[in-house]
Structures are given as C-alpha cells and as structure tokens.
Amino acid sequence: MSLKSSAVIVNSLLISSSIAFPALADESSAPRTLAEINAEGFTSKAEQLQFNPTVDKNFFQTENNTPTWEIVQGEENRFSPSPLQVDLTKTMIIPSAEIMPKGGVTITNGAHVFTTGAEGFGTGLQIYGGSVDVGINDKLQVGLAYTDFDDILGQRVNNQPVFLQLKGFAPNFKYQLINQPSYSLAVTGSAELLQVGGNNGLFTPDNQNRTDNILAATIQAPVTFDYTDNVKFHFVGGLAIFPDTVNNGADFYGTFFHGGAGITARFSERFGASADFSYPLIGGGNSVNNQGEVTKNPVWSAMVNYLHSPAVAFDLYVTNTLGTTPATKLLTFIPDGKQVAVGLNLRWSPDYFGKNYQASFSDRPLTPLTARDKQLLFDGFTLNTAETLRKDRFLVQGNVSENSGFQLAYGLSDDVQLELLGQSLADNDQSLGNGFKLAVATKVRFLNQSQGDPFSFSVRGTFDIWKGTVDKVTNLGNGQTMTESVTAPGSFTAQAIFNYQNSEQFAFFLSPKAGLFGDQRILGAGLGVNYQPITGLQLIGELTPMVSNDPLVWAVGARYMRPQTNWGIGVYGTNAIGSNGIGNVVTQSNDGITLGVNLLFLHGR
Template identity: 40%
Template sequence: MAFAHHFMLQALYLGLLVFPSSAWAATENLNQLAAAALAVKEEAVGAQSPTLEVLDWAVASPALRLPAESTAAVPQLFSQNVTVQPSNLELRGQFETEQPLLSQPVNGRLAEATSSKSVATSTAITPGPSHIEGPVSESARLLGLQAQGVPQRQKSQTPLQLAPSKLFNLETANQQPAGTVSISTGVRFFFTDQVGFSTGLQVYNAAIDGGVTDRLQLGLATTLFDDRLPRALSGQSVDLQFLSIAPNFKYQLIKDSNLSLGLSGSLELLQILTTPGLLNPTPETITGNHLAGTLQVPLSYALNPELQVHFTPGVAFYPETINATPFFGTILNLGAGLSWQPLEQVNLFADLNLPLSGGNAISSQDSSIFRQLVWSAGLRYLVNPDVGLDLYATNAFGTTPATRFLSFVPDGDQTAIGVNLNYTPDFGQGYASSFRKGPRVQLGQRDAALLLDGLTLTSADTLLPGMLRLRGGLGAGDGLNIAYGLTNDFQVELIGEQLREGKDLNSDTYGPGLKLGPAVKLRFLDQVQGDPFSLGLKVALGLDLISDERIGLFSAELPFLYRLAPQVALSFNPKAAFVLERSVVGAGLGVNYGLSKDLQLIGEFTPLFTGQTPVWSVGARYFNSALGLGVDVYGSNAIGQYTLGGLVAQSDNGTSVGFNLHWLLGGGTNF
C-alpha cells in the first residue's frame, strides 16, 4: 500500500513538472491534480508516513502564469508527515505568479512581499517548508521547496540615485539613462534688508529632462521673476518681469569608468517687462521678446564612486543691447563644481561660474554691465529613490542654462535660499519604492482614516501611490482640496478656498477673492513602517483671483503625528504663512480620538508666536474606510481651513459651524 502511495505521488509530481503546458495552463486541471494529491496524501498519512524520492528530473517549460486561487492548495501536499528528498533537481524556464510569497504579521498588521517574477534557471532545489521567508521561485513554492541561488530581479536606480546630470548652477557630463524622466520645480528666496515685503523677491523655476538614448538627453527649463527690484537703479524703483523658456540638449561624447565628456546647448526665449530705469529709456513700461542661448562642454571625473569633480567651459549669447541700452552680450564662462555622496540618501553639491569676458551683473549705480562670480552650495536629500529635496544657497539669478550664468539683479551680492523638489516617475523601469529593507506594512482601517487632514491641521501621512483624495466643505472658509499620491511619501494637491474676514489680518491684506494654488507634501518618517513617529512637510502657494494686484501667499507646515494608542493620535504642527508684508507663525496642537471603527472626535488649538489671536477647531468625523467616504461636522473661529486660513481668527471674535465631505479612492488597497 505504501508503495502504491509512493508511486501515485511521484506520478502527480511528474504531471505537474513535466507537462506544465497541459496540466498547469488550465486552472481546472491544476485544481484536480491538487485535490487528487491531497486525497493520496491523506490516505498515505493514515497508513504510514511515506518518503518521496525525486531523482534527476529535468524540466523544460515555457513561461507560465498561475492564478492565485490555483496555487493555494498545492503547498498543502507537504507537511511534517511527508518528507521530500530531491536529488539533483533542476528547473528550467520562467514561472510567474500573482501569489504573495511572504505573509507574516508585523506590528499587528499584515506585511506582504509579492514577487511578480521569480526566475529559476538551472537552479538547485533543497527541501524547505511550504511557508518560508524570503523570495523563492514559485515552482519551488508549489513543491514546498526552498530555492537556493535563485536570481532576483534587481531594482533599477532612479536618475536621482545616479551621478548628477547637473548641479544647482552647473551642467555636468553625466547623462540620464534612456527612457528615464526627471521633473524638478522650486523657488529661490532672495533676502535683503532693503526690501519691505516678505513674499517678494522669489525666482520660480521648473524643468523636465528625459533620456532619449544613453548618450542623448533632451530637456525644457523655465525661470520666472515678477517683482519690484530690491534696490533702485540709477535712482529709480524698477518693476521687472523676466521669463525664460529654454529647450535644451546634452550629448555624451566620451564615457569610460572615470571620465565623461559631453556637449550641451540651449536656445532660450526671453520675455522682459521693465518700468523706466532698467533697459528702458522711456517713461512707459516696455515689454519685449528676445533670444538667448548657450553652448557648453562639460567634463566630469570620478575620483571614487561617491566623489566627482566637474569642469564646464561654455559661452552664453545674449543681445548686446535692449531698447538701445547695454545688455549682457556674449559671455565666455568657466564653471567648476564638486558632487559628493557621503550617504545613500544625501548628496552635497557646490559650483562656481566665473565670467572671463562680457558681463553677467547689472550695477544699481548706473545700470552698467560688469562681471560677478556666481556660486551655489547645498545638499540634496532623497526622501525615497523617486523623490529628492534640494536645499542650497546661491547668488545666481535663474536656473535655465543661460540664466545660471547671471547674478541676481542688481549688483549680484544678494544671497538666496533655494528649495527644489525633484521627482522621477517610474515608466516601467522598476524603481524601488523606498530605502527601507523588507516589505512595507499594509495600512489598516485606522491608518486610512489618518490619511485625511484634520480640520485646520495637516496630517503627517501621505496618500498611497495612485490614491486620490477629494475634500470640500462650507463653514470656516468655503473650500475644495484635491490631493493625489505620486509615491509612498509624496503627494501633490490643488487648494481653493474663499476666506472669511479676519481679525488681525483682513481682506485688504490677503485679498477678497478665491485663493487658488498648488501644494506638495513630503513624508520623511512613517510610524506605520516602524519609525518612532510620522513627520512630513507641506508647502503651498496661493493667488487671489479677484484682486487687481493678484496678491500671492506662501505657507509651510511641518506636521508631526504620533499614534499614542490605536485609538489616539496626537499632532504637533509648526506652521507659517506669508502674504505681502505680513507673516503669521504658530504651532498647532491636535488630538484625534477614535470612538469606534468609523467615528472620530477631533480637537485642535493653534497659538500664534507673532501675536495674533489663537485659532481653535473642534468636531466629529465619520469615515467609512471600506467605502472611502466621510463627513465632518465642526465649529471653528478660523477664517479658513487651509494655509493662511487655518492661522487667522475671524473678525469680531466670530465662530462658524461647518461641514466637510471626504472621498478617498484608488491606490489599489481595500481597507
């Protein structure tokens, strides 16, 4: 009897391995084989524990995809009562599955590591349990065997993880790989004691670059400045609007293990609007379109894998005159820089641009053109492999290839603090989602509820990739917020809100109309994934759409979130908003208490360090995580819920009662 069981089990495994195209291609056949094997096993174990010998099997198989429901029963073929002793077993071919390869509880939640492709090619197989830790080939999983030496799919490095293709103001000879795309956007805040308003003197920038081949890279960059200059020119206050749009290219001529040499260039459209005093001899405002361009020969040399030096001679072409007044003309420039990666997530950059002929600065005394050294230094921190944050100092005016040569107007002696956000979307390259080791912990229902912002305080958590969040309401400001998760730690938002009349700041300061603008949020720490608490950063811009002045505002918030207990989450949110010459700075304190799976109580209080009236909000939230739908009912003395609105109290000590509606959808997760 034992011999018969032994023979039948051998036959079943031969059927599974030798005839995959017929036995595994159909779910019904696999289920029948699994059921038959289980029946044989149960009968065999009832008699005695057999030993199955698997000798010198060689399998040639095409690629297979096994439905998850078909694989569930097969590992049960083995238990401690059935011993498998393979000898020289080889698997050839490619096996694919959608079945998770690891399931184990982590911090009270379920962690799953799913391998979409595990490839075993002439791989030796040794015995192992049916539920094992670590990636294995699905063929071995079906047999209850652990694979040794199975080659794993390597995650591709993003352009942010590779040697930099450019520094803050310097082109390098490094290239983006073919098929990759990088997007950056940011702002430079110039500081001077001669300017009396807090939201002026910003230079905005954006760029997109893509690798066409491993040697050819194409890009588009833009720089915008629109403000009154901080110093008078020739005794006159000057309003300047400067826009540069710059398509550009870079081609790598030489590439070896240490040395790279390239050729880069740009053709730039300049739109310049000036009032009398700068490039304008008339009493009227003048707007004109002009062309500029660059040609550069970057050279990069790697001293070691983490440290590179860069030399970039180049020339920029500007008009010699604009409106019959001298302009920059042709600038011969010598650039040099250093890039160093001391840690996996940290890069340090520094660069210099020295004009050898022509001029790159404008004097405030007589508007003459002269030469000024342009510099920058700072760091890049990678939040995850897809997202990087730059923080640096510079005296450079713009970020396009031609405007990087220029110092800030006038005189070039003002220093800016620059902030840039870099993002590399994954178009099938297979980038890693984070720097964490091991599988991500899946969110529970309570975690899903905390993805929603509070009443006036931002959550430190970010949406899952592909998740969309909609929020709209009336009460303390009438507004709408749309947020979308691009990566696990990065989301973008669009915020629109009509503010109420404020007590310490009124609509004469921030404008009477709808405030509309973008926002971004990054997460640096994540308590769900094992960090001590969650920490994020949210930055938002807004523009009043009704006021003739198009009043702009800027806000930043640094939310901390600590899950004290499953039902208790505490928030601490330092935050600030700036509009015209006014600034409001405070620190929000909040608590979210879960009364039940779907019902929460929320309380928030924000004292202001700049002397204004504190802001408070209290309310209840019902959120059904399975449906992704929720509603708030609350009371607040704030003029709004987002950005500036959550920092300013209503006039006449007013209080509003309001509601919000929430809709959370997408992200590929059912809570």
C-alpha cells in the same frame, strides 16, 4: 511674483524607487560579466554579495561605462535604480558631461528667495524654476526648463526703485560625445523664449514700464573627470547668446563666452554636495550694476543633496543667480550679484517607462491600511495630519461653505506627498483679502507609527502660486478716496506635524507652525484630538494658540467614513479664514465663524 499655471503642471506629477536582488541557490558558478548577470540574474549567493547595488554606482553600468536599466529577472520582485540613485549630486550653474540613462525621467521644481532689502516688499523676492529631463538613449537627453521672476528689487538702480520681470521657457538637449571610465565629454544647447520687463532705466530706455519678448540661446561643452567613484570635477566653456538691446534700445547682456568649473561629492547613498561657478570671459556681460550698466561678475552656487526616497530628492542651496534656465543661470541677481538667495528644490523620478522603482528605503514590509489608517490620511479642519499617501495613491478633500476650498494630494513615494490647494478666504483684518488663492504643498514623512515607529512625524511647506487680489484704498484728500484691485501678498507656511495613536479610538496631533505674508509673521502650535466612539464616526477638536500675540484659531466637527469604503462626509465649524496653508492660522474679522460640509475621497487601498 506670479507663477504660471503651466509651470504648476510641470511640477505636479511624481514617484519613487530603490533596489533588491535575491540570492539564488548555486554558489559554484564561475565569474560572469555584468551583461550576463543583467540577462540571467544571480547564480550564486557569493555573486550576489559581490555587489551592493544601492551604494555602488558601478553596478548599474555596462562594460562600456554606460548606465543600464535592465531589471534582473528571477522568482522574486526586482527593482531597478532610479536616476536619482544612480546620480544624486548635480551642478546647478554649469552643466556636467554626465548623461541620464535611457528611459530615465527627472522632474525638478523649486525656488530660491532673496531678501526684500530696503525697497522690496512681501515675504521675499522669489525666483521660481524647474525642469523636466528625459533620457532618450545612452548618449542623448532632452529637457524643458522654466524660470519665473516678477517683483520690485530690494536695492535701487539708477537711484530709483525698479521693477524687474524675467520669465521664460527653454527647450534644451545634452549629447555625450565621449564616455570613458575616468572622464566624459558632452555638448549641450538651449533655445530660450524670455519675457523681459523693467522700468526706471532698468532694461528700458526711459522711466516707463516696458516689456519685451526675446530669444536667447546657449551652446556649451562640459567635461567631467572622475577623481574617485564619489568625487567628480566639472569644467565647461560655452557661449551665452542674448540680444544687445531690449525694449526699443535699452542695454541688455549681449553675447559672451564664459568658462566655469564645479565639484560634486557623494558622501553616502543618500547624501551629497556640490559647488560651481561661471564667469564671462569675452564679449558682453552677465551682471547689471546699480547704475544700470551691464558688467561682469561671477555667478555661483553651493548645494547639499538629500535622497529621502529612492526616487525623491531635495536640494538645499545658496546662490546669486538670476534665473533657472541654461542661459539665465549664467546671469547674476541685480544689482552686481552681491545678494545671496537660499533655495530648495524637489526632484522626482517618475516611473513612466516601467522601470520598477522601489517606493521606500524601508526594509519593513508594508502592512495593509486599516479603516482607521485611512481616516488619518485626511487632514483635519485647521490641522494637518503627519501621515502620507502611499506611492501613486491620491485623495480629494473639499469644504463647502461661504469660503469653500479643496485639496488634491498625490503620493510621490510612500513618504512624500505633493498637494494642490485652493481656497476662498473669509473676511479678515489682514492684508490677504478675501479672494481665491491657489497653493502647492509638499509633505515629507520621517517616522510612521503604523510601521512600528513610536509616533508619526512629518514636515510640510505650503506656498501660493495664485495669490488673488485685494482692494487697495488710496486717500485722495478732500474726503475722496480711490479703490483699486491689486495683487494680494503671497504667503508661505511651514510646520512640523506629530501624530500619536494610543488606541483605535484616540489619535492626538501636535503641529508647531509659522505663517508668513507681507511683513507679517504668525507663530503658533496646534493641538488636536480625533476620537472614534463607534467604527467610522470621528469627533474632531482642534486648537491653535499663537505665540505671536495673534488670535487663537479653533475648529470642531464630526466625520463619518463607512468601513470598507473610501468615501466620507463631515460637518464643521471654525473661526479660521480658510482650510489650508495661511488660511488656518488667521482668524476671521468681527469674530466670524464658518459652518461647512467636508467631503472626502481616497483612491487606492
């Protein structure tokens, strides 16, 4: 599987928000309209307490039920709600009739993973996808979605292993026709450029590997009924338009009319859930059976939503869909849509238009970062820190050695950090090769010792977006071999990270972690210490014993960050093959050791 570099860019910016409205002195004012409150601010404590803006969505709506983004003016700082606070829950397969408020932006990125089955290989069959959606005005939103799948399927088609490729981009729009207190109606459409590839009779007229570029489109009419303030029902009818054939005569999905339904429920300010499905009623089909024939099957999803920060949310879901654009969402995974994938999305609402979103839900005021706090924002040599950058801050960390690497991290909120990682792996005895790998990581902090918690705690996940190559040697017999360069297996790492400072001198780290690539599973628990004997100088030791009977990983080194500056430099030695992700759970071949220089830079204070 490959993820396009353009898709990486679509994913890689982010920011957060919440709400605070102050009390003003006069408590004798007559009731005013919400428009007057938006224009003038609160005039009484009673009027302020009448609303709970972080829970009651109706507060963010004007009298004609259209969301408003005006910030209440007054003497103190004011915050407006992010799009995710206003509308956390969403359907996945079908569109809803709800519209994004004017000036709102939401960036979504993630993947869902099917098992490799009997025929597939690697960590899993990942379908990557994402979107950018922008509210143009109170009735129109536009967006761009992408989907990316490229792998051997887990089950046979035509009694043969088959390869499938489905990639594409989809500009789309939604226009709200009716907006009433109890229901709304919209029209949505997309125009999609897709690349379809297959072999052995799947989307090909023969057994050859073939690829075709095609156009697809959707036009749909969703209606949403507000059963209560927190429970909504969604119904849709529409057309999905695909070619009848691809790759010079192979059967494809054609044009079909579909119907679908869904439900969304918001349980609290920060939790919600949804479920939806679609089924083709007339025309072509949305599914392919194990004979390679186009058929009809329901496509569905079920999802839970968690708003971690005012402008950062996570969606955990299960589904049988083949894609993530408006048209490919209506297709089932091959064959028959019987396999179930588990997926995770990150949604972020950046404040591109000066809406002033809050950076955290915490009611504790942020304390200034000390010099020691800044040191502990940087990862170690093989262990990661639990601390996260504050909103809109970024850091750069580089390793200069025979297997150099870099880390670029950005604070989406005060407690969520997005990272772009690159590294050249050292020689190893695994199937990872020693080429250059590019990966992305997300770190989410739940506890923060510097803000009064007993320790800091985060979770972090990393997956490859560029896997590099590895030499494959084939025995041809008679003492002859053939060496060819093939794509290296993708990898994924997950870890829980604990930081504890008992003084300005000592910080301790604990990090249970798992590394997955191909059919390999490496499990370990990292232990580390960061000791500051004099101001600015850090002595670092790290040890990761493996419970999966793999070799122990270690690193030692020293760093210096001059106080009152954001620059640092260090030296280190390690037996790990890399500096991040899968690189810090695998050891070098032949007991190799890397010596290197570590460079650090932090933007912001």
